[in-house]
Amino acid sequence: xxxxxxxxxxxxxxxxxxxxxxxxxxxxxxxxxxxxxxxxxxxxxxxxxxxxxxxxxxxxxxxxxxxxxxxxxxxxxxxxxxxxxxxxxxxxxxxxxxxxxxxxxxxxxxxxxxxxxxxxxxxxxxxxxxxxxxxxxxxxxxxxxxxxxxxxxxxxxxxxxxxxxxxxxxxxxxxxxxxxxxxxxxxxxxxxxxxxxxxxxxxxxxxxxxxxxxxxxxxxxxxxxxxxxxxxxxxxxxxxxxxxxxxxxxxxxxxxxxxxxxxxxxxxxxxxxxxxxxxxxxxxxxxxxxxxxxxxxxxxxxxxxxxxxxxxxxxxxxxxxxxxxxxxxxxxxxxxx
Amino acid sequence: xxxxxxxxxxxxxxxxxxxxxxxxxxxxxxxxxxxxxxxxxxxxxxxxxxxxxxxxxxxxxxxxxxxxxxxxxxxxxxxxxxxxxxxxxxxxxxxxxxxxxxxxxxxxxxxxxxxxxxxxxxxxxxxxxxxxxxxxxxxxxxxxxxxxxxxxxxxxxxxxxxxxxxxxxxxxxxxxxxxxxxxxxxxxxxxxxxxxxxxxxxxxxxxxxxxxxxxxxxxxxxxxxxxxxxxxxxxxxxxxxxxxxxxx
Numbered sequence: 001x002x003x004x005x006x007x008x009x010x011x012x013x014x015x016x017x018x019x020x021x022x023x024x025x026x027x028x029x030x031x032x033x034x035x036x037x038x039x040x041x042x043x044x045x046x047x048x049x050x051x052x053x054x055x056x057x058x059x060x061x062x063x064x065x066x067x068x069x070x071x072x073x074x075x076x077x078x079x080x081x082x083x084x085x086x087x088x089x090x091x092x093x094x095x096x097x098x099x100x101x102x103x104x105x106x107x108x109x110x111x112x113x114x115x116x117x118x119x120x121x122x123x124x125x126x127x128x129x130x131x132x133x134x135x136x137x138x139x140x141x142x143x144x145x146x147x148x149x150x151x152x153x154x155x156x157x158x159x160x161x162x163x164x165x166x167x168x169x170x171x172x173x174x175x176x177x178x179x180x181x182x183x184x185x186x187x188x189x190x191x192x193x194x195x196x197x198x199x200x201x202x203x204x205x206x207x208x209x210x211x212x213x214x215x216x217x218x219x220x221x222x223x224x225x226x227x228x229x230x231x232x233x234x235x236x237x238x239x240x241x242x243x244x245x246x247x248x249x250x251x252x253x254x255x256x257x258x259x260x261x262x263x264x265x266x267x268x269x270x271x272x273x274x275x276x277x278x279x280x281x282x283x284x285x286x287x288x289x290x291x292x293x294x295x296x297x298x299x300x301x302x303x304x305x306x307x308x309x310x311x312x313x314x315x316x317x318x319x320x321x322x323x324x325x326x327x328x329x330x331x332x333x334x335x336x337x
Numbered sequence: 338x339x340x341x342x343x344x345x346x347x348x349x350x351x352x353x354x355x356x357x358x359x360x361x362x363x364x365x366x367x368x369x370x371x372x373x374x375x376x377x378x379x380x381x382x383x384x385x386x387x388x389x390x391x392x393x394x395x396x397x398x399x400x401x402x403x404x405x406x407x408x409x410x411x412x413x414x415x416x417x418x419x420x421x422x423x424x425x426x427x428x429x430x431x432x433x434x435x436x437x438x439x440x441x442x443x444x445x446x447x448x449x450x451x452x453x454x455x456x457x458x459x460x461x462x463x464x465x466x467x468x469x470x471x472x473x474x475x476x477x478x479x480x481x482x483x484x485x486x487x488x489x490x491x492x493x494x495x496x497x498x499x500x501x502x503x504x505x506x507x508x509x510x511x512x513x514x515x516x517x518x519x520x521x522x523x524x525x526x527x528x529x530x531x532x533x534x535x536x537x538x539x540x541x542x543x544x545x546x547x548x549x550x551x552x553x554x555x556x557x558x559x560x561x562x563x564x565x566x567x568x569x570x571x572x573x574x575x576x577x578x579x580x581x582x583x584x585x
Contacts, residue, residue: 054492071491078494088485091507100503101493149493 003066005030005156005187006051011060013046013211021046021211023060028187030155033178035202036191036213043211044191045085045160051189052082052158064156078105081154085161087145089133094144097133101152117147120180122173139170146174156187163194175201199254199336218257219305222333226251233276233330239300244276245333254335262332263306265295266325267316276330279304283322286313297326366558367565377538378547378562385543386570388456388534389524392463396519400468401512404475405501409487419476425469430528437462438532454535459543462529467519474518478511479504510582517578521571 004027014020021043028034028051036044049055051062056071063069069076089097098118099109115125121143128136128144136144142165149157163171178188178201191208192198198205207214222243226234229244234251236243245256270278281304285296293313297304304326308316318324370378407418439445441453441461452458486507490500505512523529527545534541536550544563551560 049488052492054488074494074496077492080492082488082492084485084489084492086485088483088489090486090503104493104495104499 002029004028004063005065006189007063007066008051009061011047011050011057011062013050013055013057015046019043019211021050021057023047023213026051026206026213028156028189030187031182031185032204033182033188033190033202035198035205036189036208037193037195037198037205038191038208039193042208044193044208046211047208047213048082048158048160048189048191052080053077054082078152079154080156080158081149081152082158083142083145083149083160083162085164087141089136089141089144089148091133093129094131094133094136095129097144098129098148098151101148105152107152114147114151117150120173120177121147122169123147137167138165139167142166143170143173146177150181154186157181157189159188159190161192162190163192163197171197195257195334195336205336218334219260220258220263222256222258224251224253224255226256238302241279241299241302243279243302244330246276246330247333247335251335254337256333256335258304258328258332259334260294260305260307262328263304264327265297265306265308265312265316265318266327269325270327273327274329275327277326277328279326280323281326283318283320283324285320286318288313297324363557363561367560367562370559370562371566375559375562378559378566380539381542381544381547381563382566384456384541385524385530385545385567388459388463388530388543389520391456392460392467392523393516393520395460395464396467396471397516399464400471400515400519401475401505402501403468404472404515405479405504407472408476408479409500409504419473422469422473422476426473428466428469430466430526431532433462433465434529434532437465437529441533453533454537454541456534456541458533459530459541462533463523463526466526466529467523470519470522471515474515475505475508475512478508478515482508510585513578513581513585517574520574524570525567 006026006028008023008026011023011026012021019041036047038044046055050057053062053064053069053071053073053076061068064073064076064080067073067076090100095114098114102109114129118125118128123140123143128140133141133144142162146159162174166174178190182188190198190202195205205215207218222236222245226236226245226247228250229235232246232248233244234247236245247254247256264275269280279299279302281297281299281302283295284298284303285294287294287296288310292307293310295306295308295313295318297306306326316324369375407415407422437458438453440447441450441458442448443453452461482504486504487500490503495503525545527549530536530541530543530546531549534543534546536542536546542550544567548560548563548567551557551563
């Protein structure tokens with residue numbers, strides 16, 4: 001088997017006592033796109049920065065192309081790129097921002113190459129080269145940052161929260177570019193909290209939560225096999241229950257899941273409500289955490305988890321075996337490949 | 338007391354309207370000295386500029402990297418180091434003069450170099466006045482900069498020196514302000530120049546030591562002339578720095 005582009009083993013990083021990240025094994029190969037999905041504060045960015053040799057783990061080993069690497073491995077880092085969630089460009093013209101990484105490497109500047117990368121990112125060189133960072137929008141900044149990180153032809157590309165603060169135009173431009181880069185045999189790692197987007201882009205998706213890495217796994221996985229029911233709506237049967245979810249395109253063999261935060265519990269059957277799913281279920285279990293309450297709900301084969309607040313728990317006076325109405329919107333479905 | 342100093346030493350018409358005339362005459366003679374390019378006056382101006390510029394350059398060379406280290410890295414005793422540098426900001430010039438005098442005097446460790454009562458001597462003393470300003474202001478500028486910049490530079494493969502240079506470039510308004518402040522301090526000081534330079538005419542007499550001497554002698558014209566030049570240069574530098582900072 002080929003040497004993996006990135007291999008991380010037994011990575012551990014602690015931030016005081018509140019948060020720790022532990023990943024026993026992660027490997028990434030060239031020509032593949034890897035997605036990291038998880039809620040805010042789950043450790044996605046930390047893990048990406050450790051893999052990108054920007055911060056050091058407390059323990060663990062990282063090899064890049066089979067070579068041991070650390071934050072101080074300048075030569076290794078110069079073949080890698082990291083695009084940050086909120087890129088920080090230098091306070092100089094975009095032209096100088098783009099040539100900066102080349103100057104760091106004592107590499108020659110080819111204007112045609114700069115123009116070609118800018119064009120690929122829909123940034124016309126004659127307009128953007130002479131602008132300053134404070135004249136750019138969030139999406140443009142991200143694209144300029146991406147251009148800055150591609151100018152030196154890195155083998156490994158890490159993109160943190162790529163979809164955050166990016167307009168749809170920038171996003172489609174970026175997706176096109178990523179496809180081209182993948183064909184050039186680059187190893188690409190992307191983190192995002194937009195699962196749907198990741199599922200279109202990535203070959204393999206990892207789920208990060210509470211500093212733990214796992215291959216995609218969701219609380220409320222409704223699985224695949226949804227069928228057309230009404231324009232934009234798709235339906236699947238769970239025993240006697242029908243679940244309705246929304247999708248812009250035919251989900252074909254895609255699956256979907258519902259975030260536990262998006263599931264509402266009501267004691268009475270709601271009337272005249274826009275939500276397309278109202279299911280009578282039984283409370284199976286209640287777990288009280290510091291910041292939320294996890295309510296486990298069942299009806300036949302169907303199991304759902306809802307996160308509610310402590311206040312809601314006391315107001316509804318929920319207990320095990322109590323019958324409740326479980327409500328979620330068809331549009332809260334998150335799709336995956 | 339004022340009258341006592343005045344008596345006899347300054348060429349003032351006794352029958353004039355007292356203090357005002359005598360002041361106006363001083364200013365008039367001062368302008369004559371400036372306009373006629375009086376060699377003695379200009380010698381003091383150039384010696385001042387030379388000493389201050391050299392000491393500023395030396396303190397930038399040492400102070401910028403030290404300020405960067407102090408602001409950028411986290412290390413044990415960082416707070417103590419910062420407090421120490423900050424307390425050096427208010428170092429009295431005569432104390433610096435005294436210590437450097439002891440270093441440079443013939444019995445001192447650097448006595449063999451014959452630096453006492455030379456411009457180099459003044460430069461060494463002024464360096465100690467300027468360098469804490471450069472270190473402290475650079476450190477606080479670097480510290481206040483966005484931490485994302487360090488991560489961006491690190492991710493692009495910048496080494497330590499490249500990181501330092503980029504930071505100085507990115508913080509150039511603050512670095513420039515530090516340089517202007519330090520220059521102002523050394524340019525206007527009198528204690529170090531007097532003690533280490535010795536106020537030797539044509540050699541180490543600076544604007545400030547000349548003013549002190551001439552005033553003591555009751556020769557106000559040259560004092561006023563030098564004062565005008567000193568203030569003009571100070572105002573000019575400030576306007577220039579304002580203009581540059583706005584453009585940065």
